[in-house]
Amino acid sequence: xxxxxxxxxxxxxxxxxxxLRLLDSVSLGRIVFTRQALPTVRPVNxxxxxxxxxxRTHEGAALTAHTQQGSEGEGVVVAYEADAIDPDTHLGWxxxxxxxxxxxxxxADLARVRTLLAPWAPDEGxxxxxxxxxxxxxxxxxxxxxxxxxxxTARRARRTPGRSGTRARTV
Numbered sequence: 001x002x003x004x005x006x007x008x009x010x011x012x013x014x015x016x017x018x019x020l021r022l023l024d025s026v027s028l029g030r031i032v033f034t035r036q037a038l039p040t041v042r043p044v045n046x047x048x049x050x051x052x053x054x055x056r057t058h059e060g061a062a063l064t065a066h067t068q069q070g071s072e073g074e075g076v077v078v079a080y081e082a083d084a085i086d087p088d089t090h091l092g093w094x095x096x097x098x099x100x101x102x103x104x105x106x107x108a109d110l111a112r113v114r115t116l117l118a119p120w121a122p123d124e125g126x127x128x129x130x131x132x133x134x135x136x137x138x139x140x141x142x143x144x145x146x147x148x149x150x151x152x153t154a155r156r157a158r159r160t161p162g163r164s165g166t167r168a169r170t171v
Contacts, residue, residue, distance in 0.1 A: 009090065009091065009142055009143065009144055010142075010143050010144070010145065011140050011141070011142055012140065012141040012142075012143060013138070013139070013140060014093070014095070014138075014139035014140060014141055016134075016137035016138075016139075018139065019095045019097075019137050019138065019139030020048065020051070020095070020097075020134070020137060022084070022093050022095055022139060023046075023048065023053070023082050023095045023097070023139075024048045025084070026082050026083075026084055027045045027046065027047075027120070028043060028044070028045050028046075028082065028120065029043070029044060029045075029046050029053075029080055029081055029082030030042065030043055030044070030080070030081045030082070031044050031055060031063065031078055031079070031080050031101075031130075031132075032078060032079040032080070032081070033062075033063055033076065033078045033079075033101070034076075034077075035062045040062065042063065044056075044057075044120070045117065045119065045120035046080070046082070046117070047113075047116050047117040049113070049116060049131070051133075051134065052131045052132060052133050052134070053080050053097060053099075053131075053132040053134065054104070054113050054116070054117060054129055054130070054131050054132070055117070055129065055130050055132075056113070056114075056117055056118075056119045056126045056128070056129050057126065057128045057129065057130055058126050058127065058128055061128070063101075063130060064103065064128050064130070067101050067102055067103040067130050074100040074102075074133075075100035075101050075102035075133070076100065076101055076102075077098065077099075077100060077101075078098070078099065078100075078101040078132060079096060079097065079098045080096070080097045080098075080099070080132055081094065081095065081096045081097075082094075082095055083095065085142065089144070090142060091142050091143060091144060092141075092142055093139060093140065093141045093142065094139065094140055094142075095137070095138070095139040096137075096138050096139070097132065097134045097136070097137050097138075098134070098135055098136040099132045099133050099134040099135045099136070100132070100133050100135065101130050101131070101132045101133075102130070102131055102133075103128060103129075103130055103131075104128070104129040104130065104131050110128075110129055113129040113131075114127075114129070117129070
């Protein structure tokens with residue numbers, strides 16, 4: 001909605017490094033994968049590990065079965081989205097990662113992932129993990145900052161929502 005007398009919101013495309021930094025500042029996101037030839041979305045928590053997104057899952061989950069099918073080769077194509085957008089101001093950021101997901105099968109890697117990431121939902125049976133290797137990383141910053149400063153001047157830092165409702169500084 002456009003409000004007269006108030007500055008318009010701007011959308012700024014983020015570079016992949018900044019997008020992944022913001023993704024790492026929150027713990028919850030949404031994984032998008034194909035189930036019975038249709039897109040399926042699940043809320044999950046995640047951790048960044050060596051540039052990959054890692055999530056926990058359980059043996060009977062649709063995502064586990066889907067990634068097992070792609071265990072040969074690169075894996076299966078998925079998308080992962082996370083954001084921190086203020087519900088009142090509609091300012092913040094959103095990041096989408098598209099990449100290949102594979103079930104973590106190495107026992108040592110799986111044990112390590114279990115120490116890095118506790119499931120956000122009851123963890124009964126959450127003994128599997130999926131690793132997403134990013135191929136395409138995009139992100140947008142939604143801000144009320146004016147258009148870019150004149151050459152040679154520093155941009156004013158804006159505040160955007162981050163982990164657990166705290167505010168992270170973004171330039």
